[in-house]
Amino acid sequence: MTHLRLSWANTLRPALGATGIDPVELGGDLLERARQARRKVAESAGPGVPGFRDLPGDRAALAAVKEQARLLRPGTRHLVVVGIGGSSLGTEALLSALAPGVLRGSSPPVPDGIRIHVLDNPDPHSARALLDELELEHTVVNVVSKSGGTAETLAGFLVLEEALARALDPEGGTPSRWRDRLLFTTDPEDGLLRRIARRYGVATLPIPPAVGGRFSVLSAVGLFPAAMAGLDPERILSGARQVLEAHDEAGPPASTLALLLHRLHEAPAGQPARPIHVVMPYGDRLRRLALWVQQLWAESLGKRDRVEGKGTGPTPLAAAGAADQHSLLQLFMEGPDDKVVVFVSADDAGPDLVIPSRYPEEEMAAKLAGHGLGELLEVERRATAEALRRAGRPSLHLALEAVDEASVGAFFMLWQLATLHAAAHYGVDPMGQPGVELGKRLTGGLLAGAAGPSPDVLRPEDTGGATWPDP
């Protein structure tokens, strides 16, 4: 059984014309590049670096997730996941695809079902709206931070914890009443959350040390909320495992995906460079998968080149089909030839809804009648790929077998592996995010500086004259 299918004919010369990739390259230069990348990826997978590849086989982690869900699920009506970036995007993508009625903001609630809320931003209006909605006595708060000290996550946690404490222990004498409703997903040894957990006896799930935040969706980070939503974490892992095994035996499709995207970015002289990688799922449930890819790709590949120190990396753009055919497609068709579109869809998208015949005298209404909405969506995808092809613009197509646990698990693993290959092609370290450290330090400085800006920080207003209206 195969949970994913990758098609790339629309990147090749026979389909695309002159600016496509010559198939001869596939057996020559590109094959050699793929081999080199595979060697680098294999080298980076030493026994001391378990990383995300070990997650699908980690039976102990799976058991711990299931056990926590078994303990916390009864009586719980709300799960709040507090996290940002890699601590929230994977969970949102996963739940939005597989349990949209459970994830707030994704679909109307399942009646009497659990509701999962993701607090991913220090926004007072969002936090207050969340507090108004929660029934605190039936709420579990899952704080997710690999490092344990992410400022936005910590701020959200402190606000929620205070609310829990006040609601469940108004007398202030029995902290176990509310501490039992907390779960920290964090590094097994280090960090603020780990210290608090040890000191005050808060339950925890580990993120293995070698698994970076954006590679963590197949750890407890994504699996615990999935289990709370009633999904089967084991099937998510089995889909991921299948892609991993196929990769370790033969390379494709992860290595092919990375190779083609890189080749289209860094094309030979005289050919267009396509540094913008559009990920465009068709279907509302799949929309947030593109946001997860966006982070993974941007944060892993947007780096200084190891050799020359120059900034490198493609720009991932999350789009949504068919809606963005009415938003971005004009640019993709007629704007600069600097983009590759990766279409994402599901072969079996589930039950369709038939468009009724209502105005047979109107040509377009007559044309739609009897077709399904989902059929229309798929037709739009194929028509868009074909229109791009005729304009000489490349695209790939990644098809999930179905919108189910195994296919979504496979999707996550595919892109994580592809990221390692892409990093090898670009000559960057896919781990770490050194570029965001300065912002964090400045944030700390500004907070410490009370009301005003730290003198170290230049405000636009200070430079004079570059403001409208004139200050």
Next chain:
Amino acid sequence: MTHLRLSWANTLRPALGATGIDPVELGGDLLERARQARRKVAESAGPGVPGFRDLPGDRAALAAVKEQARLLRPGTRHLVVVGIGGSSLGTEALLSALAPGVLRGSSPPVPDGIRIHVLDNPDPHSARALLDELELEHTVVNVVSKSGGTAETLAGFLVLEEALARALDPEGGTPSRWRDRLLFTTDPEDGLLRRIARRYGVATLPIPPAVGGRFSVLSAVGLFPAAMAGLDPERILSGARQVLEAHDEAGPPASTLALLLHRLHEAPAGQPARPIHVVMPYGDRLRRLALWVQQLWAESLGKRDRVEGKGTGPTPLAAAGAADQHSLLQLFMEGPDDKVVVFVSADDAGPDLVIPSRYPEEEMAAKLAGHGLGELLEVERRATAEALRRAGRPSLHLALEAVDEASVGAFFMLWQLATLHAAAHYGVDPMGQPGVELGKRLTGGLLAGAAGPSPDVLRPEDTGGATWPDP
């Protein structure tokens, strides 16, 4: 009173360093370019082309919107807006900013308040979830399509209309029972919706012929849902009017915004070109404003150059602060120097929520204690702008006075005017979207071709060998 403030010091050499814009240019070459663009914009604003600039002064349109809302609001618990692209993004941005508890997916509902749903995609799962949620006897359906025949919108309308008809007129004898719950916002003369409205007596609101879909948010397209949400459409228009008047007198800030973004894109030789325009609002209510800008900018400027026929136009990227500091910032800081970030925030963002002091022994928790979540958000924005500046990466800052009708109306007008200026700089026609016509024709062909693909359409599968697993 001023509803917007634009700051651009962080694009200039004194703040940014060598790759910034020399302030001398601002009084020389750039001033001349701005003058030329202003002439072109003025020429395109002849009396025969009312366009979006006439919307803020259109008293008759405002009266019609208010009258329809007065008629339809009583007893209505759900308003469904069926539209896509320019027919939905502005409404979503507007409601998400000003009435988040009313817009589904944006915030938890206001108890006993009206709920506004936007159906923007032909997705059977979304449509079915919507039908499950609606109380059809208390539902109004607002179908929005300038041309009247957009396939996705029409499909959604047909499905909803059938559901309304079955629920409100099960005997099939009194169509006024459900036709009275319909409102078409469309061209005053042309198109399928207009014909159906005439023939069957459906209520309508007009989109003036010279107003393209993506420039229509200040017409009945955005104002009717706003009025139904209890917002004051007059104040939205007054904010827009203020920016329009400032523009027609002096040019800035719309012309400055467009000029600087273009100058940073098409920099002099030896300087980095920055074709990626990131719009990054801080605050969840403002997030969708970036998606509205994305469409406006992409579809207006992503065109073939009038003179050389080459593809041109920047790529707008919608980001969300502070969340995307943990997603995209690494790429913005260390990746290629090909981006300009436009920060968006509100000077008065409303009531804050204080972070409690809970773990004083932990440094980061102690640092946060006593500060507001909103304060943290603003500090993150300033720290990010400063980090980018130190990395030599340009940014602008667009500050709304408050998250209120006037400021949001001003925001819409600012970007619409800036789009005209940008189009003049790029040498393209900002109206029309010729690049998406082929896709529409192919969609029609595929639908007509029943189950299989039209023989005219090449499937990736047909080219052989470029698929994994092998077919």
